[in-house]
Amino acid sequence: MSRAARERRAELASFLRARREHITLEDVGLPGGGRRRTPGLRREEVAQLAGVGVTWYTWLEQSRDINVSAPVLDAIARALRLDQRERAHLFTLSATVDLEAEARRCSALAPGYQLFLDQLDPFPAVALSWRYDILAFNTAYRFLHGDLEEIPPEERNFLWLFFTHPDYVDFVEDRDGGARLAVARLRTHVASHLGDPLGQELVSRLLAASPFFAEIWSQHDVARNDPGYKVFPSSVGRLRMLPHRLLHAEGDGWTMVYTPANEQTALQLPRLLSREPQAASA
Template sequence: MTETGPAAVRRELGDFLRSRRERLTPQQAGLPSTGRRRTPGLRREEVAVLAGVGVTWYTWLEQGRPINVSTQVLRAVARALRLDDTERRHLYRLAGSGTPDTGSATSPPELTAALQPVLDQLDPFPACLQTSLFDVVAYNRAYRFLFTDVELIPPGERNCAVQFFTDPDWRGRYLDGDLVAARMVARMRAEVGSGIGSPAAADIVDRLRERSEEFARLWARHDVLPQQYETKRLDSPLVGELRLSFVSTLVPETGYRMTVMTPADESTGQRLTRMAELTETRARG
């Protein structure tokens, strides 16, 4: 079971640093090669030297000990490990220099009541309201029938990651499933950040680890990605292939995001209109 609380965040920080250290070769870090190594990547001592910090201090950081970390030191560690911008932000958040939203400051009933009309007006473009943990809390008719009939899924299972990694039919709707899987897990890590220590985050991660070997393997890689505007290919059970551009926007002061899927080509636009016609009667029933 995933640990919760500050200790879990420190453990996550240590695991992340270790994963970044092990992927970096001495040559990439500008260090001379010293022959065969028993473990991949850099040694802790080498990272400490490159960052200009004490070896014991850096070791404690990877071990998840409760030590104080300044922004200046974090910047030096990030530079030593050659972290990109997304990984650097992830490091700062895990170390307590930034805390992500992992829940809502507004109760879901109030939020959905306010935003449901907006979602409905976006038809025939699929749109939904999600938490940072990929729970779907509101959606319009186009989204309801995009993968399957969402209302046939129990509310507690209406989570994009859970459905993707545990339901072969949902996963099969993505024509580039392996790529989507890697990006989804990396985005989930980046968005959850230090919130991995919260009970809600721990619960979803535990569920996915237990139910999906693929998720467990990808989660262990500690990859992080920012929110991206990307086009995905879906195989609709009603109208066939769709090329949809996914655009997500944070709803201020709520911790939720609205995701809208717009057609990337004329054919997709026509098929979305056709899907709206096919589901109009079904939605009323």
């Protein structure tokens, strides 16, 4: 075990002991055990509540080099009544991916985020998770290529559309360069989320469905040169755009905002908004 790993395990052991000492038998619904020399729960009581072996939990608090899985950490977090920040700290110290937190973070954007995207019209804007799930978008992005609202929500993953959907294979003019950049970024993100089954499932689906994706994935690129602009053969003509990448917490993702790179594109962008069906007058 490396020095950094030993230090992390020692901090984990101290954290567990501190949390254990702040929990009473009454907090967890266990019968009182009379006077105690030390506050809080005993190790065997935490092990009982979490459904793990007493010896294993003792080793965990002794900084032993033992295997720790996400389900077991989840059980310990519940036994110790950890809040979300404490739970995140527990998983960080254990160097383990919290799948429950990942799913929760990817499920929705913060309240008001859609309003933020809408205010960016006529500049196309889309919020993505690290897996390129399309979490939200504004009107300009909706009509950048076809009508994104016509795609079922469960299929709204940018990579899935780009590599498999006939209406999105020519989403950008430089398809080869755009594909290689996106896949290189995906591989980098996958390395940071190795325990995420949804990411693994996405890669497996793409490998099975797209020989083009499989070819690029097999090259193991993790960095590609970004030309700094994108050309979209859009529904309102050829658009030359400058991409701006804004990070957000939801799904370890980012928001892409595209601004015009020339005057012609600036004049064309408002036409994307005119494609939205108008509500019928009363």
